[in-house]
Amino acid sequence: MTAPRTGDHGAQIPAVGPRAGRAGRVRRLSVPGGHGAARGAAVVTGPTVAQAITRAHREEWARLVAGLTRRFGDLDVAEDATAEAFVAATERWPLEGVPPNPGGWLATTATRKAIDQLRRESQRDAKHQAARIVYDGTPAEPTGPVGDDRLRLVFTCCHPALAAEARVALTLRLLGGLTVAEIARAYLVRETAMARRITRAKAKIKAAHIPYRVPSADDIRERLPGVLAVVYLVFNEGYLAGEGADPLRVDLSDEAIRLGRLLRTLLPDDGEVAGLLALMLLTDARRAARVSRTGELVTLDEQDRGAWDRTLIAEGNALVRERVAAVAAGGEPPGRYQLQAAINTVHTDAPSARDTDWSTIVALYGRLVLLDPSPIVRLNRAVAVAEVDGPGVGLAEVERLAEALDGYHAFHAARADLLRRLGRSGESRAAYDRAIGLAGNPAERAYLTRRRDQLAG
Structure with missing residues (x-):
C-alpha cells in the first residue's frame, strides 16, 4: 500500500x-x-x-x-x-x-x-460446518510457541496442497495486505488471473479441510521449506517494493523478521531457519543507507556504512558463526539461506567496498549455485566474478543468461555496468535504457537514469 x-x-x-x-x-x-x-x-x-x-x-x-x-x-x-x-x-x-x-x-x-x-x-450453520479451517481443537504436539495468529496463518497459506505460486500470492494478500493488482504486477500476470489464483487457493483450503494451526512435529519439516520461501519473499517485497512511490515497505520487512524470530524459537536447531533470520537481519541492517534523500536507490558500493545498524549486524553475524560451528562439528551442510547469510556477512565485515573479499563471495556463490542453479543466482555470481577476474570475464557469464533473464531489469543493469567498465558506452546506454524500462520501482529508475546519463558521449 x-x-x-x-x-x-x-x-x-x-x-x-x-x-x-x-x-x-x-x-x-x-x-x-x-x-x-x-x-x-x-x-x-x-x-x-x-x-x-x-x-x-x-x-x-x-x-x-x-x-x-x-x-x-x-x-x-x-x-x-x-x-x-x-x-x-x-x-x-x-x-x-x-x-x-x-x-x-x-x-x-x-x-x-x-x-x-x-x-x-442464511446458511450460517452449514457455512460454519463446511469451513473446517475453523480453529482446529486438536492440540499440536508441544513444538514451541504456537499461539501467534499470524504464524498460524502463514502455515495455513503454505500448505503443500496448494501450488507454490498460490502460497506466495495468498500470503502476500492476507499477511502483507498487498492488493491483488500489486501482487499481479510483481509476478507479471494479469490482475484477473491473480484474483482467480487467490480465490482458488482459498477455496482449496476450505475444500481440503486444511486446519488453521502450526503443524505437529511430524509434518512441520515437510511444510518448512515453503514457509521459509514465502517469509523471504515477503521480506524482499518490503526491502524493495516492486511498485509504488515508496521504495521500502518497512511493515513487510519487519513482519518477515518477526516471523523469522518466531520460527527460530519454534525450531532453534534448524540451520535454514537460523540462516534465513540471519540473512534478513544482515540485509535489513543496511536499510537506512539504501535510499538517498532525493529518493534514489544507493547501491552497496556507494552506501554510507556508518549508517548501517551494527546491532542487527552483530545479531546476524552471531547466527552465521553459530551455523559455521555446527557444520564444523559434523552437522548438516549449509543450505541456501545459510550461504546467502554468509555472503552478506562478508559484505558487512568489509570496512569499505574496496576491502570486500570477493574471492570468498565467488566461492560461496559457487556452492549456492549447486543448491539453487537459478538464473538469478548465476547472475549474482557473475557480478562477483567480474570483481575478481575483471569485467570481461563477468560479462561473458552474464551474456549466457540473456535468454532466461531478458525480462529482468537487474540483468540489463548488470550488463550495462560491465559494458561501461569496458568502455563500450553505446552498448551500455542501450542496456541502461532497457533496464530503466523494466524497473518498476522509481528509486531504481532514478539510480539507473543517473548512471546512464553519466556515460561519456
Missing part, C-alpha cells in the same frame, strides 16, 4: 472495499474534510487521517485477518470484515477523530462486521 496523496479537499486512501477479496478489485475511498460534523465532534482532516489510516493498514491488517480467521474460521469472512473495518475508518475518523487505540478500534469494528455478515448468511 503506497502513501496516500493529499489535497485541499481531503485525502484519497487506497482501500479494499467489501467483498474485494473475492473479486480482486480495489476502490478509492475519499476521506471527507469534516463538513457536516456534529457540533462538538472532534474533526480531524486531511493528511492526519490519511496517514493514520495508512499506518493502521500497514500495522494492523495482518493481525486482524489472522485473528478473525482464528475466531470465525473463514478466510473470506476475515478478509471482508477487515476491509469493511477500514472502510468504516475512512468514514468515521474524519468526523470523530482518530481513536487513541486505532488497532483496538479496528479489531472491535471488524469483529462486529464479521458477526453481522455471518448473521446475514
Whole structure:
C-alpha cells in the first residue's frame, strides 16, 4: 500500500472495499474534510487521517485477518470484515477523530462486521460446518510457541496442497495486505488471473479441510521449506517494493523478521531457519543507507556504512558463526539461506567496498549455485566474478543468461555496468535504457537514469 496523496479537499486512501477479496478489485475511498460534523465532534482532516489510516493498514491488517480467521474460521469472512473495518475508518475518523487505540478500534469494528455478515448468511450453520479451517481443537504436539495468529496463518497459506505460486500470492494478500493488482504486477500476470489464483487457493483450503494451526512435529519439516520461501519473499517485497512511490515497505520487512524470530524459537536447531533470520537481519541492517534523500536507490558500493545498524549486524553475524560451528562439528551442510547469510556477512565485515573479499563471495556463490542453479543466482555470481577476474570475464557469464533473464531489469543493469567498465558506452546506454524500462520501482529508475546519463558521449 503506497502513501496516500493529499489535497485541499481531503485525502484519497487506497482501500479494499467489501467483498474485494473475492473479486480482486480495489476502490478509492475519499476521506471527507469534516463538513457536516456534529457540533462538538472532534474533526480531524486531511493528511492526519490519511496517514493514520495508512499506518493502521500497514500495522494492523495482518493481525486482524489472522485473528478473525482464528475466531470465525473463514478466510473470506476475515478478509471482508477487515476491509469493511477500514472502510468504516475512512468514514468515521474524519468526523470523530482518530481513536487513541486505532488497532483496538479496528479489531472491535471488524469483529462486529464479521458477526453481522455471518448473521446475514442464511446458511450460517452449514457455512460454519463446511469451513473446517475453523480453529482446529486438536492440540499440536508441544513444538514451541504456537499461539501467534499470524504464524498460524502463514502455515495455513503454505500448505503443500496448494501450488507454490498460490502460497506466495495468498500470503502476500492476507499477511502483507498487498492488493491483488500489486501482487499481479510483481509476478507479471494479469490482475484477473491473480484474483482467480487467490480465490482458488482459498477455496482449496476450505475444500481440503486444511486446519488453521502450526503443524505437529511430524509434518512441520515437510511444510518448512515453503514457509521459509514465502517469509523471504515477503521480506524482499518490503526491502524493495516492486511498485509504488515508496521504495521500502518497512511493515513487510519487519513482519518477515518477526516471523523469522518466531520460527527460530519454534525450531532453534534448524540451520535454514537460523540462516534465513540471519540473512534478513544482515540485509535489513543496511536499510537506512539504501535510499538517498532525493529518493534514489544507493547501491552497496556507494552506501554510507556508518549508517548501517551494527546491532542487527552483530545479531546476524552471531547466527552465521553459530551455523559455521555446527557444520564444523559434523552437522548438516549449509543450505541456501545459510550461504546467502554468509555472503552478506562478508559484505558487512568489509570496512569499505574496496576491502570486500570477493574471492570468498565467488566461492560461496559457487556452492549456492549447486543448491539453487537459478538464473538469478548465476547472475549474482557473475557480478562477483567480474570483481575478481575483471569485467570481461563477468560479462561473458552474464551474456549466457540473456535468454532466461531478458525480462529482468537487474540483468540489463548488470550488463550495462560491465559494458561501461569496458568502455563500450553505446552498448551500455542501450542496456541502461532497457533496464530503466523494466524497473518498476522509481528509486531504481532514478539510480539507473543517473548512471546512464553519466556515460561519456
